[in-house]
Amino acid sequence: MASRVSTIPRRQWTHGLRHFTSSKLAGISAAILVLVVIIALAAPLIAPYPPLQTGVSPALIPPSTTNLFGTDDLGRDGFSAIVFGARTALTVGGIAGFVAFAVGILLGCWGGLRGGRVDDFLMRVVEAFQVLPVFFVMLVIASVFGPSTEVTALVLGLLAVPSVARLVRAEALALREADYVAAGYALGNTHLTVAFRHVLPGVLGTALTVSSLEVASAILTEAGLSFLGFSDSNVASWGAMLNNSRQFLSSAWWMAVFPGAAIAVVVLSINSVAEGLANMTNPRLVQR
Amino acid sequence: MSDAGRRILTLIVGSLLFGSIAMAQGGGGTLRIGLNSEPITLNPAITNNQIDVFVSAKVYEGLIYVDEDMNPVPGLARSWEVSDDGLTITLQLQQGVRWHDGVPFTSADVKFSLEDVVKTKHPLGPSQLAVLESVETPDDETAILHLSGPSIFFASPYLALNASTAPIIPKHLFEGTDIATNPVSSNPVGTGPFRFEEWVRGSHIVLVRNDDYWAAGLPLLDQVVYLVIPDASTRLLAFENGEIDYLPFGVPYSALGRLGARPDVDVIRFRDTRYQIHGLYFNVRNEPFSNPLVRQAIAHAIDKQAIVDNVTFGYDRVANSIQQSGSVFYNPGVPTYDLDLTTAAALLDQAGLTPGANGIRFETVFTVDLGAGETALKTAELLRDQLAKVGIALKIVPLERATFLQTVYQNYDFEVATFYGTMGPDPSVGSKWFVTPSAPASFVNPTGYSNPKIDDLLGEFAVQTDQNRRRELFNEAQDILLTDLPYIPIREDSWPVLVSSRFTGVATDMFAGKADRLLNAARR
Numbered sequence: 147m148a149s150r151v152s153t154i155p156r157r158q159w160t161h162g163l164r165h166f167t168s169s170k171l172a173g174i175s176a177a178i179l180v181l182v183v184i185i186a187l188a189a190p191l192i193a194p195y196p197p198l199q200t201g202v203s204p205a206l207i208p209p210s211t212t213n214l215f216g217t218d219d220l221g222r223d224g225f226s227a228i229v230f231g232a233r234t235a236l237t238v239g240g241i242a243g244f245v246a247f248a249v250g251i252l253l254g255c256w257g258g259l260r261g262g263r264v265d266d267f268l269m270r271v272v273e274a275f276q277v278l279p280v281f282f283v284m285l286v287i288a289s290v291f292g293p294s295t296e297v298t299a300l301v302l303g304l305l306a307v308p309s310v311a312r313l314v315r316a317e318a319l320a321l322r323e324a325d326y327v328a329a330g331y332a333l334g335n336t337h338l339t340v341a342f343r344h345v346l347p348g349v350l351g352t353a354l355t356v357s358s359l360e361v362a363s364a365i366l367t368e369a370g371l372s373f374l375g376f377s378d379s380n381v382a383s384w385g386a387m388l389n390n391s392r393q394f395l396s397s398a399w400w401m402a403v404f405p406g407a408a409i410a411v412v413v414l415s416i417n418s419v420a421e422g423l424a425n426m427t428n429p430r431l432v433q434r
Numbered sequence: 435m436s437d438a439g440r441r442i443l444t445l446i447v448g449s450l451l452f453g454s455i456a457m458a459q460g461g462g463g464t465l466r467i468g469l470n471s472e473p474i475t476l477n478p479a480i481t482n483n484q485i486d487v488f489v490s491a492k493v494y495e496g497l498i499y500v501d502e503d504m505n506p507v508p509g510l511a512r513s514w515e516v517s518d519d520g521l522t523i524t525l526q527l528q529q530g531v532r533w534h535d536g537v538p539f540t541s542a543d544v545k546f547s548l549e550d551v552v553k554t555k556h557p558l559g560p561s562q563l564a565v566l567e568s569v570e571t572p573d574d575e576t577a578i579l580h581l582s583g584p585s586i587f588f589a590s591p592y593l594a595l596n597a598s599t600a601p602i603i604p605k606h607l608f609e610g611t612d613i614a615t616n617p618v619s620s621n622p623v624g625t626g627p628f629r630f631e632e633w634v635r636g637s638h639i640v641l642v643r644n645d646d647y648w649a650a651g652l653p654l655l656d657q658v659v660y661l662v663i664p665d666a667s668t669r670l671l672a673f674e675n676g677e678i679d680y681l682p683f684g685v686p687y688s689a690l691g692r693l694g695a696r697p698d699v700d701v702i703r704f705r706d707t708r709y710q711i712h713g714l715y716f717n718v719r720n721e722p723f724s725n726p727l728v729r730q731a732i733a734h735a736i737d738k739q740a741i742v743d744n745v746t747f748g749y750d751r752v753a754n755s756i757q758q759s760g761s762v763f764y765n766p767g768v769p770t771y772d773l774d775l776t777t778a779a780a781l782l783d784q785a786g787l788t789p790g791a792n793g794i795r796f797e798t799v800f801t802v803d804l805g806a807g808e809t810a811l812k813t814a815e816l817l818r819d820q821l822a823k824v825g826i827a828l829k830i831v832p833l834e835r836a837t838f839l840q841t842v843y844q845n846y847d848f849e850v851a852t853f854y855g856t857m858g859p860d861p862s863v864g865s866k867w868f869v870t871p872s873a874p875a876s877f878v879n880p881t882g883y884s885n886p887k888i889d890d891l892l893g894e895f896a897v898q899t900d901q902n903r904r905r906e907l908f909n910e911a912q913d914i915l916l917t918d919l920p921y922i923p924i925r926e927d928s929w930p931v932l933v934s935s936r937f938t939g940v941a942t943d944m945f946a947g948k949a950d951r952l953l954n955a956a957r958r
Contacts, residue, residue: 200819205744219688220744220812289834375804379811379830392667393688393808 172422175415182412186232193226197382206398216400218390224400228408230382235365235412238299242364245303247357250310251349255341257311258318269315276308284367288376295378298368306360310353317349351427355420362416369409384409462643463957464657465937468669468678472635472662477619478601479547482557487598488682489660492641492951493534494624496597497525497544504762506591510539510602510625511577514592520899523579523588531648533604534629541571546605548579551613562587562594586862589899593860597951627653627951637662654939654956679934682941686808687746690930702941703749703928710927711753712809713853714800714817717846718920719882722787722796729919731781733771735824736817742925745812749930753923755912756855756868760926763861763905765912778824787825795825798849801842805835806854813924814852839876846880853921861908865892868915883920 185192195202200220209216215224253272257265280302287301321327321344330340371377372385379386384405391401469489475481478490497511506514511525531539553563565585570578579588587594594600602625607618622630625648628641639660643653661678663669670689672678694701716723723729738752751759755768782788787795802814811832818828828850833841842848855877857864866877869892870884888911895907915921933940939954 198815198818200744200816201740220815289837292831292833292837375811375832376834379802379815379832393686395667397688397692 169422169425171418172425175418176422178411178415179419182232182415183236185229186236189229189233193223193229195223195226197227197230198222198380206394208398209400215404216398218387218398218401219394224387224404227382227387228384228404231384231387231405231408232412234295234378234381234383235368235409237295238302238368239361239365239412239416241296241299242303242306243357243361245300246306246310246360247353249304249307250357251314251346251353253307253311254314254353255318255345255349258315259322259337259341259345261319261322265315269312272308272311275305276312278305280305281367281370284371285374285376288371293371293376293378295368295381295383298371298378299364302364302367303360306357306364309360310356313352313356314349317352318345321345321348351423355424355427358416358420358423362413362420365409365416366413462654462656463937464659465655465680465940465952465955466659466661466678467680467682468673469660469662470666470669470684471664473639475614475619476622476630476633476639477603477613477616478598479551479603480555480613480619482598484683488950489639490622490624491597491601491626492628492658493622493626493630494597494601494603495626495951496599496601497595498592500591500593500596504591509595509597510544511595520584520589521581523581523592525577525579527575527577528648529575531625532646533606533625534623534644535604535607537604537606538574539602539604539625540574541569541577542574543602543605544577545569545571546609547602548600551603551608552600555613556599558599562599566594584897584899586860586896586899590901627953628655628658649953652953653951654954655952658952673932673934676934679937680940681932683931685930685932687749687930688808689932690749691747693932698935700933700935701749702931702933710856710929711756711758711853711923711925712750712806712813712927713753713855713922713924714850715853715881715921716850716919717848717880717882719846720849722785722798723849725785726918727781727785728787729922730771731778731785731824732821732826733919733922734774734778734781735821735826736771736922736924737773737820738924739773740820741813741816744816745809746925746928750925750928753926754916756864756915756921756923757857757861757908757912758926761857761861762901763857763908765909767909768912768916770916775824782824782826789825793825794827797827797829799829799831801838801848801851802830802832803835803838803842803852803854804832805838806852810852810854843876843878843880844874846874846882848880851880853923855921862892862896865895865911867921868892868911879920881920883918885914885918888914 200222202223203213203217203221205217205219205221207213207217209224213223213225215228217223218227253268257268283305284298284301287297291297327340327344330344335343368383369385369388372383373389375389377383377386377389387405388402388409391398391405394401469485471485473486473489474483475486476490476493478487478494481487496509498514499507499509501507508528510528510531512528513526515524516522525544527539527541527544533539548563548566548569552559553566554560565581565583565588567580567582570580572578581588585594587599604618604623607623608616613619620633624630627644627647627649629644631640631642633639641658643656647653661672663672666684666686669678669681669684670686673681674693690701693699716729718724742748742750742752753759754770755765757764759766782795789795800814800817802810804810811830814828814830814832818830821828842851855864855867867879868883869879869889871878874880891907891911891914895904895911898904898907931941936958938956938958940952
C-alpha cells in the first residue's frame with residue numbers, strides 16, 4: 147500500500163501514457179473518439195442537409211451517393227442526422243461525465259480528508275442517491291419537465307456522482323495517512339491546499355476512469371430515453387432515430403442500422419478508453 | 435415452461451386447431467381477431483372501454499342500432515314509436531328471443547338493464563340517460579320509455595339505446611347481485627349472434643355461433659376468436675403470417691403501404707370515424723395568438739396535403755372543418771385557407787410581426803400530445819419546416835399524455851398544442867371543445883376562445899331535436915369557428931384496419947364497429 151501511494155504522480159502519468167498507447171484497442175478507440183468529436187464540432191460543415199429538415203429527398207430511399215445513410219419516412223437525410231446526433235450524444239455524455247467527475251471528486255475528497263461526521267453525512271447522502279433506479283428517475287423527470295438534452299445530461303451526471311465519490315473517498319481516506327500528506331499538513335497547509343496539491347493528483351486517475359465509464363452509460367441512457375420517445379425533438383438524436391425506425395424495420399433497414407451502429411461504436415470506444423485509462427493509472431500494471 | 439412460453443404454445447396450438455376447423459367447415463369459418471389488450475370486463479352495461487365493448491357486443495345487444503348513414507335500424511327493438519311531445523318512446527321488442535341459457539328475453543330485462551344498471555353504473559349512463567324517468571312494461575314484448583325532457587340521445591338515431599351505451603343484460607342472472615363481481619360479467623350470457631365459450635386470460639377469448647339467433651340465417655361465421663397480443667409489432671407480424679385475420683386497433687399507417695399492396699390483405703377505413711379530427715389549437719389568451727390575423731396566417735402556411743401524404747402515407751383526408759366531411763353535419767361552405775405563403779407573410783406583416791435580421795418573425799412552442807399516437811410528433815416535425823418558411827420558429831415539446839393534460843387543459847400553459855378531437859357519434863358530444871368551459875377539464879376547450887354566439891348556437895344544438903334546424907345551427911357554428919380559427923383542422927382520421935381477404939363483411943363502421951355484431955362476416 148505504502149509503495150503505491152508514494153508513487154510520484156507525474157512519473158506514473160508518463161509511464162501510463164506509454165502503457166495506454168501500447169494497448170491497441172484503447173489506441174484505436176481513442177482515435178475513433180477524437181474523430182467523433184471532430185465530426186460533432188464540424189457537423190454543419192460535414193452534414194449536407196439540416197438534420198431535422200423534412201423532405202430534403204424523397205422519403206424512405208436506401209443509402210445512395212446523395213443520401214449516404216438513406217432517408218427516413220419524412221424525407222430527412224440519415225447521414226446528416228447521424229452527424230448532428232453525435233453532438234447530442236457527446237453533449238449528454240460530456241456534461242454528465244464532467245458533473246460526475248467534478249462533483250464526485252469534490253464530495254469524495256471532502257469526505258475522505260475530513261472524515262468523521264462530515265464524511266458520514268456526505269456518504270449517506272451519496273448512498274441515498276445510489277439506490278435510485280437511474281432509468282426510472284430519468285423517465286419521471288422527462289415526463290414531468292418535458293424532454294431536454296441539458297436537463298437529461300445534468301441529472302444523469304448527478305446520478306453518477308455516487309460511483310465517483312465513493313471511489314475517490316476511499317482513495318482519499320488512504321492518502322490521508324500517507325507520509326507526504328501528513329508532511330503537507332505539518333507544513334501548515336490548509337485542507338484545501340493539501341487536497342489540491344497532494345491528494346487530487348493521487349485520485350485523479352480513478353476519478354477519470356470511473357467518470358469516462360459514466361460518459362458511456364449516460365449516452366446509452368439518453369438513447370434509451372429517446373427510444374421510448376422522451377427526447378428533445380428539436381435536436382437530432384440517435385435514440386430517437388432508432389425509435390422512429392421500428393415501424394420500418396422490414397422495409398427500411400438503414401433507418402435502424404446506422405444510428406444503432408453509431409451508438410454501439412461510441413459507447414464501446416469510450417468503454418475501451420476507460421479501460422485503457424484504468425490500466426494506465428494502475429501502478430501495478432505501470433510498474434511492470 | 436415459462437408463463438410466456440405456455441401462452442405462445444397455447445396460441446400456436448389454438449390457431450392450428452381453429453385453422454383446421456375453419457378449413458373443414460368452409461363457408462362461415464373462424465374469424466381470428468387481434469386485440470391490443472385484455473378486456474377488463476365482458477359486461478358492456480358497466481364499461482365504456484373500447485376493447486370490452488368490442489368483444490362483448492357480439493354477445494349482448496342493444497335495442498336500436500345505427501347504420502353507416504346514421505339511420506336507426508332494429509336491434510332487440512323491432513319497431514318504435516315516439517309520442518308527439520317526444521317524451522314517450524314505445525318499443526316493440528323482437529319476438530321469441532331467448533338468452534343463451536334458454537330463458538326467454540322479455541321487457542323486464544329492458545327495464546332492469548336501463549333503470550337499474552346502465553343509468554347508474556355505465557360510465558355514460560348518468561349523462562346520456564339523464565332524462566330517462568322510467569320504463570313501463572305493459573307486456574313481455576313492449577317497453578315504454580318515459581322521459582322527463584327532450585334529449586338528443588333519445589332523438590333519432592337514438593344513441594342512448596344502441597349496443598355500446600345501453601346493452602340489455604339478463605335480469606334473471608344479475609338481479610340482486612353485485613353487477614361487477616357477478617361471474618356472469620366475465621362469462622357473458624346474452625341474446626347476441628355469438629355465445630360465449632371461454633376466456634383464457636392473457637391468451638384468448640372464444641365465441642361460437644348462436645344457432646338460435648333471432649335474425650334467421652345469421653350470423654354467417656361459426657366462431658370468433660380474440661387473440662390478445664399487447665405488442666404492436668408482434669401483432670402485426672402475426673397478421674402478416676396469417677395467424678390473425680382481422681386487426682381492428684392500432685394499425686400503424688407505416689404498415690399500410692406494405693400490407694395494402696398484398697393481394698391477400700384488405701385495408702379498410704372505417705367509414706364513419708368521421709368524428710375524429712387531427713389538427714392544432716392556439717392559446718388565444720396571449721400574444722401573438724390573441725390576434726386572429728396570426729392564426730389565419732398560420733392556416734395559410736400549413737400544407738395539409740403534405741402532412742396527409744407524409745404522416746399517413748396518403749391514407750387520410752385533408753380536414754377543412756372541425757367535423758369530418760362524411761358527416762351529415764359537415765358544412766361544405768366553411769371558409770378554407772389555401773396554402774399561400776405570400777398571403778401568410780402579408781398577414782403577419784399586418785399583425786406587426788416583421789422578420790428580424792435572421793428572418794425570424796417570432797418563436798413559439800408547439801406542445802405535442804404523445805398520447806395522440808405516432809402521427810402527432812411527425813405532424814409537428816413537418817409543421818416546424820412549413821412554418822419556418824414564413825419566419826415562424828417552432829420549438830417542439832412532446833409531452834406524455836398525463837403531463838399534456840395537466841399542462842394544457844389544467845394550467846393552460848401552452849402556445850400551440852395538438853388537437854386530437856372527436857365530435858362523437860353526434861357533434862353535440864364534441865361541442866364541448868368549442869364552447870366556453872365552466873372549469874378546466876380534459877378534452878374541453880382549453881384555448882381561451884370564448885364566443886357567446888358559439889355558446890348559444892351549440893347550446894341550442896345540444897337540445898334541439900329537429901335535425902334540419904340542428905344542421906343549420908352547426909353549419910353556422912362551423913362558419914364562425916373557421917373564421918375565428920381558435921382551432922386549425924389538418925386531417926380527418928380514417929382509422930385504417932387490416933382484414934385478411936379470405937373474409938368478407940368484417941369491418942364496416944367504427945361507431946357501430948365498436949358495437950358491431952359481425953352479422954354478415956363470412957369466409958369468401
